[in-house]
Amino acid sequence: MSEHTCFHCGDDCSKTVIKFDQKTFCCNGCKTVFEIFSTHDLSCYYDLQSAPGAIPEEIQGKYDYLDTPDIAEKLIEFKDGNTQIITLYIPHMHCSSCIWILENLHKLQPAITASQVNFPKKTVRITFNSDRVSLKALVVLLNSIGYEPYISLDDYTTGKTQINRSLIYKLGIAGFAFGNVMFLSFPEYFEVSEYWLEQYKHVFRWLMFTFSLPVVFYAAQDYFISAYKGVRSKILNIDIPIALGILVLFLRSTTEIIFDWGTGFFDSLTGLVFFLLLGKFFQQKTYSFLSFERDYKSYFPIAVTRIAIAKHKKERKEENIQVYDIKKGDRLLIRNGELIPVDAILIEGDAQIDYSFVTGESESVTKQSGDTLFAGGRQLYGAIEIEVLKSVEQSYLTQLWSNDVFNKDKTASFTNLTDTISKYFTITILCIAVLATSFWLFVDSSKAAQVFTAVLIIACPCALALARPFALGNILRIFGKTKFYLKNADVIERLAKVDTMIFDKTGTITTTITNEVTYEGMQLTPEEESLLKNTLRASNHPLSRTLYDILAEQDILTLDEYHEHIGKGIEGKLEEDTIKIGSANFVGQNINSEIKDTTVHISTNEQYKGHYVFHNQYRKGVKKVFDQLSEDYKLAILSGDNEGEKEYLKKLLPKNTSLLFDQKPDDKLNYIKSLQQHNQNVIMVGDGLNDAGALAQSDVGIAVSENVNVFSPACDAILDASKFDTISVYLNLSKKAIAIIKSSFVLSFLYNIIGLYFAVTGQLSPVIAAILMPLSSISIVAYVTVLTNWSGRKLISK
Structure with missing residues (x-):
C-alpha cells in the first residue's frame, strides 16, 4: 500500500492523512472501522484483499x-x-x-x-x-x-426484487462499439489504397481506439475485477486467461496505431467482449428460465390439513391441500411434529414451537391463543389450530430448506466436477501461452504477440464453466416436473456416487392408504374411543393417520396433556383419563410372538385393552424396484416394527437385502454411520418423520411424501409416493447426467486442443478465435440440454 493510500478503503488520502498504528487512513470513519476490526480480532480481514472497504458516508440521522x-x-x-x-x-x-x-x-x-x-x-x-x-x-x-x-x-x-441491468448496458455498449469498429475496419479488410484511405486512415484508427475504451474499461471490467481478486487470493480462477486476452489485445492494438505499425485488433477486441457478454446473457436468461420452471412446478409436494367449518360451526371437515393452495383466513390443523407453512394466529391448542429451522436456536417457545406464529416453526406438543395471515411463499420455504445450516456436514467434503477440473485448467493454459510465446520470440518475434493472444482467447474456459450448471439445472427441472424435488444441483452428483441404499418400512415401502386394519381385544367405552381419536388426531405417524381415518367420528376435544415418544408411541390425557398408543412394551404388555403383522397396542388408565393389527399393503412395484436396485446397490431395510413380516420380506425382496427390525431412530443413524466409516456412500429413503436423524446422516436423504406434511430440512430430496416405482430411473438419470457433463468436458477439451494447435503454430487470427469461442460455449449448452432432455424422455413419459 502507498503511504498516500487509505489502508481500509484504498482511496487517495493526500489531502487528509490520518496516521494510526503505523497505517494511513483518509478519514476518521476508516480509522474507526480498522479499530473495530482490530479490537474484535478481525484484522485478518485485510489479508483477504487490500483496501476492501468502502468509505462510510455521513449517516447522522439517516436511518x-x-x-x-x-x-x-x-x-x-x-x-x-x-x-x-x-x-x-x-x-x-x-x-x-x-x-x-x-x-x-x-x-x-x-x-x-x-x-x-x-x-x-x-x-x-x-x-x-x-x-x-x-x-x-x-x-x-x-x-x-x-x-x-x-x-x-x-x-x-x-415483493419486487432488485433487477441488475448492468449486463444489458454492457452488452449494448459492446455491441454498439463492435458494429462501428467493424464498419471502420472495412477499408483495411479490402485493402483499399485510394487517396481517401491514406488521408483518413489515422482518423479511422483513433476512432476505433475511442470506441474500444468503454468496452475495455466498462463492459469488460467484471473480468478484470474477478481476475484481480483471484490473484490477490492466490487462486487462479477461470477469468484470468480471459482478462489477459483482453488486455493483450488492447495494448497490442494501441501500440500498433501509436507507432503506425498497423490498424491493430480493435475489431477482435470489441467482438471478443461482445460475444463473451452475449454468452453470459444467454446463460443468465436460460438458467433463470430453468429455475423458474422448477419453482413453478411446486417445489414442495407437502400438504397441510385445512379445517372447513359449516355455518352452524358444528360440522367440521378436514381436508388435505397443497401448501400453495393456502389462502389468507384459512383455518389449518398443525399436528405434532409438523411444520407451520405460513404466518398465522394461534386459535386453539397448546403451542410449543421449535424455530431452530429459522433462527438456529434449539430452545422452543410457548405460545398462547391469539399469539402470532411464523412460517418455519415446528409444533412440538399435540395438535393446534391456526388462522392464516399470509398465503404461503414458496421462495421462503425454498430458502428454509436450502439453509446451509442443515447441509454443512455433507458439503464439507464434497467437491463438484467443475471445481475439480477448473483449478488445473487455468495454470495449464497459462503455461502453454508462455511456452508458445517464448518459442516464437526466437523463431519469428512478429508472431509472438499474436500467438500469445490467440492462445488465451481460444482456450477460454467458458464452455467448461457452462456445462455443469446447464446440465444439472435441466435435470432438476425434469425431476421437479415428475415429482422428485432436490434441494440443489449437488444432490444429483451425490446420487450418482451412491453404492448403498437403506429403506425404512412403514410409510416408505408400505402404503398407509389401503391398509386393512382389524381390532383384537376388549371393547372400548365411548369415552375411551373419544380419547383415542383425539390423541391420534395430534400425531403425524403413518399408522396413527391410518387408524385415525378408520375410527368413527368423535367430538373434537383439546387434550390436557400430549406426548409423542419417537419410535415407541404416543400418550394423552383428558381430565382424569389417560391413554397410551404404540408398541406392546410401551403400553406395558408382553409381546405376543404369534402376532406377525404390524400392531398398535392400546392401554387406558394403565389397563391393557387390546391391539389393532395392520395387514400391510406394499407399494406398487416394490419387488421390481428392489430387483432393479440390487444389480448396482447394496440394499437394507431398517424398520422400527417387529419381525412379523420378516419371512414375507425375505421372499419378496432380493436375497442380498439386509433386514433389521426393532430399530430405534438412533440405531438407524448409527447403522448408516458405520457404513460410511467403511467408505460406503449411502442413500436413506424414509418417511421424513421418525427418520430425520438417519436422513441427515446419510449422503443423500430422500423423504417419501404421501399426503401429509412431512417436510424436514434434514432431507436432501422429497419424492412423491406415487413415483416410488421410478426410483431406479431417477438414479440412472443422475448417472447419465454426470456422464453427459464429462462428455461435454471432453468435447470442450478437444475444441481447445484443436484451437490451441492452430493458435500455437501462428495460424489462427484473434478475430476468428473471438468468434469461435462464444460459439463453442453456446454449442456446449445446446449439447448438454439436448442430451439431458433426451435422457429424461422416459421419465417424463411416465
Missing part, C-alpha cells in the same frame, strides 16, 4: 425512520420475542472478503446471533436480539464498516 415500529415491521421477516430476522440487500458486496466479514458480524456486535450471505443476490440474512440492538443500530453498523444496505420500502411491500 432514524427505522425506529418507527410500523416501518420496521415491514422490513422484519421474522419476529418472536426478542429474536428478529431481516434480509438486507448489500450493493457493495463484491468478493470473498465481503462474504467473510458479513458472516462474522457477531464478532462486531454480540447481539447478532447469525448472518448468512447469499452472494449471487448480494443479500445477507441477519438474526439478532432486538433487546440488545435495534434495527437502526444494526444498519448503522453495516454502514460504518462500508456495507451500506439498500432499503426501499416499496420493494418490501410489493
Whole structure:
C-alpha cells in the first residue's frame, strides 16, 4: 500500500492523512472501522484483499425512520420475542472478503446471533436480539464498516426484487462499439489504397481506439475485477486467461496505431467482449428460465390439513391441500411434529414451537391463543389450530430448506466436477501461452504477440464453466416436473456416487392408504374411543393417520396433556383419563410372538385393552424396484416394527437385502454411520418423520411424501409416493447426467486442443478465435440440454 493510500478503503488520502498504528487512513470513519476490526480480532480481514472497504458516508440521522415500529415491521421477516430476522440487500458486496466479514458480524456486535450471505443476490440474512440492538443500530453498523444496505420500502411491500441491468448496458455498449469498429475496419479488410484511405486512415484508427475504451474499461471490467481478486487470493480462477486476452489485445492494438505499425485488433477486441457478454446473457436468461420452471412446478409436494367449518360451526371437515393452495383466513390443523407453512394466529391448542429451522436456536417457545406464529416453526406438543395471515411463499420455504445450516456436514467434503477440473485448467493454459510465446520470440518475434493472444482467447474456459450448471439445472427441472424435488444441483452428483441404499418400512415401502386394519381385544367405552381419536388426531405417524381415518367420528376435544415418544408411541390425557398408543412394551404388555403383522397396542388408565393389527399393503412395484436396485446397490431395510413380516420380506425382496427390525431412530443413524466409516456412500429413503436423524446422516436423504406434511430440512430430496416405482430411473438419470457433463468436458477439451494447435503454430487470427469461442460455449449448452432432455424422455413419459 502507498503511504498516500487509505489502508481500509484504498482511496487517495493526500489531502487528509490520518496516521494510526503505523497505517494511513483518509478519514476518521476508516480509522474507526480498522479499530473495530482490530479490537474484535478481525484484522485478518485485510489479508483477504487490500483496501476492501468502502468509505462510510455521513449517516447522522439517516436511518432514524427505522425506529418507527410500523416501518420496521415491514422490513422484519421474522419476529418472536426478542429474536428478529431481516434480509438486507448489500450493493457493495463484491468478493470473498465481503462474504467473510458479513458472516462474522457477531464478532462486531454480540447481539447478532447469525448472518448468512447469499452472494449471487448480494443479500445477507441477519438474526439478532432486538433487546440488545435495534434495527437502526444494526444498519448503522453495516454502514460504518462500508456495507451500506439498500432499503426501499416499496420493494418490501410489493415483493419486487432488485433487477441488475448492468449486463444489458454492457452488452449494448459492446455491441454498439463492435458494429462501428467493424464498419471502420472495412477499408483495411479490402485493402483499399485510394487517396481517401491514406488521408483518413489515422482518423479511422483513433476512432476505433475511442470506441474500444468503454468496452475495455466498462463492459469488460467484471473480468478484470474477478481476475484481480483471484490473484490477490492466490487462486487462479477461470477469468484470468480471459482478462489477459483482453488486455493483450488492447495494448497490442494501441501500440500498433501509436507507432503506425498497423490498424491493430480493435475489431477482435470489441467482438471478443461482445460475444463473451452475449454468452453470459444467454446463460443468465436460460438458467433463470430453468429455475423458474422448477419453482413453478411446486417445489414442495407437502400438504397441510385445512379445517372447513359449516355455518352452524358444528360440522367440521378436514381436508388435505397443497401448501400453495393456502389462502389468507384459512383455518389449518398443525399436528405434532409438523411444520407451520405460513404466518398465522394461534386459535386453539397448546403451542410449543421449535424455530431452530429459522433462527438456529434449539430452545422452543410457548405460545398462547391469539399469539402470532411464523412460517418455519415446528409444533412440538399435540395438535393446534391456526388462522392464516399470509398465503404461503414458496421462495421462503425454498430458502428454509436450502439453509446451509442443515447441509454443512455433507458439503464439507464434497467437491463438484467443475471445481475439480477448473483449478488445473487455468495454470495449464497459462503455461502453454508462455511456452508458445517464448518459442516464437526466437523463431519469428512478429508472431509472438499474436500467438500469445490467440492462445488465451481460444482456450477460454467458458464452455467448461457452462456445462455443469446447464446440465444439472435441466435435470432438476425434469425431476421437479415428475415429482422428485432436490434441494440443489449437488444432490444429483451425490446420487450418482451412491453404492448403498437403506429403506425404512412403514410409510416408505408400505402404503398407509389401503391398509386393512382389524381390532383384537376388549371393547372400548365411548369415552375411551373419544380419547383415542383425539390423541391420534395430534400425531403425524403413518399408522396413527391410518387408524385415525378408520375410527368413527368423535367430538373434537383439546387434550390436557400430549406426548409423542419417537419410535415407541404416543400418550394423552383428558381430565382424569389417560391413554397410551404404540408398541406392546410401551403400553406395558408382553409381546405376543404369534402376532406377525404390524400392531398398535392400546392401554387406558394403565389397563391393557387390546391391539389393532395392520395387514400391510406394499407399494406398487416394490419387488421390481428392489430387483432393479440390487444389480448396482447394496440394499437394507431398517424398520422400527417387529419381525412379523420378516419371512414375507425375505421372499419378496432380493436375497442380498439386509433386514433389521426393532430399530430405534438412533440405531438407524448409527447403522448408516458405520457404513460410511467403511467408505460406503449411502442413500436413506424414509418417511421424513421418525427418520430425520438417519436422513441427515446419510449422503443423500430422500423423504417419501404421501399426503401429509412431512417436510424436514434434514432431507436432501422429497419424492412423491406415487413415483416410488421410478426410483431406479431417477438414479440412472443422475448417472447419465454426470456422464453427459464429462462428455461435454471432453468435447470442450478437444475444441481447445484443436484451437490451441492452430493458435500455437501462428495460424489462427484473434478475430476468428473471438468468434469461435462464444460459439463453442453456446454449442456446449445446446449439447448438454439436448442430451439431458433426451435422457429424461422416459421419465417424463411416465
